Amino acid sequence: MLGRLRSLARRALGVTRAPTYYLPWLTRPGLDCVVLVNNIESRFTSGRDATALDASVTQHDADGRVVAVHRTTLGDSTDAREVRLTPTAAGHGFVTVAAPRIHSDLYVALVDGESYRATHGRHEFVEHYPAWARIALALVGTLLGLAGRTVPAFARDQYVYQGPGGRSHVLILNLANVVNRVRVVATRDGRRVGARLLRLPPLGTALLDVTALAPAAGPLTVDRLRLTGNAWFNLYLVGAGPLDLDGTLSLMHVK
């Protein structure tokens, strides 16, 4: 039912969806972020003999602006190339990858001096709203925002963790060219323990500190987050150890 309503609303607003492969990125002093471009999957298809496979990686910063466009070429189907992403002051965002002849999941890795953690991207879409729909959503969003609410067009649920040795952060990606107001509500043992309204610029990101949202003391605590936004968004979980964002970090996709 909700899906049909969304579909009708999209048509009424003139929203189009551009198929897009995207990955999150995160940089910190001493922590490199690289996208591993490959076409390994093609070894099992008729594309196994392909050569000179071009890929273009467009890096958006947290404010949605394009930081850099990185280009690379795979020599053949077994080749893999590392694209080092540009560090920025905000230190997070997402990249989109244009690689029409590459049909593999791509990895993004966080690398410190000793080790790395990696996760893969998603082939989904980015929503494009026409100008009048962006203005209408901005007006409605501003009004609802006064009450700490948003247009609940999309929702996601995610467990998050915090304890003495580490905690989760949530990297939220706005996959739309419209301001996305994302409301986050945390519950613990069925009780609401925190809420926040985030304002993500078009194609921007936000890094949510779970402990600031709903502090927990003592042993490892699991909270459940409910996120609702007025446009398409996705999230990745960031794991931080005892040094929080100054230490090693992990990054993981969710369903």
Place this chain on the structure above:
Amino acid sequence: MSSELDALLSATFHEAGYAHMIELVHQKDAPARRRLAALRVDAYDAGGRRLAVVELDPAQDILDLDALVGDAARAHGRLLVVFDARYDARIFPYRPHHYAYLQRRDAATAPLYYALNATLGGVPDRIGAVALNNFETYLFLDRPLTERYALALGNLSRFATAEAQVITYYDGARHTEDVRLPPKAHAEIALAAARDGARLRRVELKALFRLTSYVVGRRPQGGELVLFDHLFTYFK
């Protein structure tokens, strides 16, 4: 229990000293509706001997795995932990997913979050299959790091020994290791970070059965897990 239920067999590994929380139903967006019909957890030592069988409340959100099998892990080492879930396909049109949080209790590094392997339960993917027809791949970064890599493998078969090949690639040079695992047995197959001056770039796992498989990275001192990730399955 309805005979219309579908089954999902998932598996992971557990070691003593780790906080290990399993999300039994990931993204539980309507708690009253999205729950499993039944869930059983079995734990096996490296030789395939069953050490624990627990029927869990399927309404439970998060399982503290160390609380459940931590004593067995302290006594017997790494365990293969198998989740046998039954679910209604009308509630989970694709299938439920189990995700997990993993961190050593005295860790200096970040916690890891990963998706549990969904396996077929030790049956050939195609009846009559005689060749190794499960292919899984993982790529490594091309830079010298101190972590030690391995593949953690487990055989969920009830009766059949699994034969598998672990193939590693070092800038074009190929190295093959044959692995035999009796039913429910498991092992960690070390992957050399370099051979003849060339760095490890890729690993492939080939098997007749879908095995439980994770890429593992450990700190050289103390062996703390710093990488625990699924491979990519391309043929199944």
